[in-house]
Amino acid sequence: MKQFLLFLLFVSLSSGLVSFAILQEEPLCEKPDEWPRFPGEADSVYRFLGAHIKYPYDDKMNGRQGLVKVQFVVETSGKLTNLELLKDKKTFGSTEMEQEALRVIGLMPNWIPGTKDGEKVRVQTHLPIKFALRSAKSKKRRNR
Secondary structure, eight states: OHHHHHHHHHHHHHTTOSOOOOOOOOOBOSSOSBOOBOSSSTTHHHHHHHHHOOOOHHHHHTTOOEEEEEEEEEOTTSOEEEEEEEOOTTOBOOHHHHHHHHHHHHHOOOOBOEEETTEEEBEEEEEEEEEOOOOHHHHHHHHO
């Protein structure tokens, strides 16, 4: 029976009954005329982050802070794809902070895509996310 199914598959493929579509991504635009942006006002992305980030419990209890950069592609549809962490000399933070940053970027609504010569283009960009705890002094000032 297996030989018969393999023979049918071979015959189907060789006779052209089965066709495969090869999808090719558009290239990334490195110098768009307009960079992609989060929808809304200039500070909307920071309000979104503030509303959705959950400070990792262990980091909060141990007073740890961090800076995590997430790189992603804004597609012509505005959808965010290819999320990955950027690590350099300026970034630091726990694995939990990195996971939380990726989670929250994944929750974002579609962005307004970048453009080049009036056409929507795919653009790779990044977003730094700072995990910072308020000091005891700033807490006292807020409670006054």
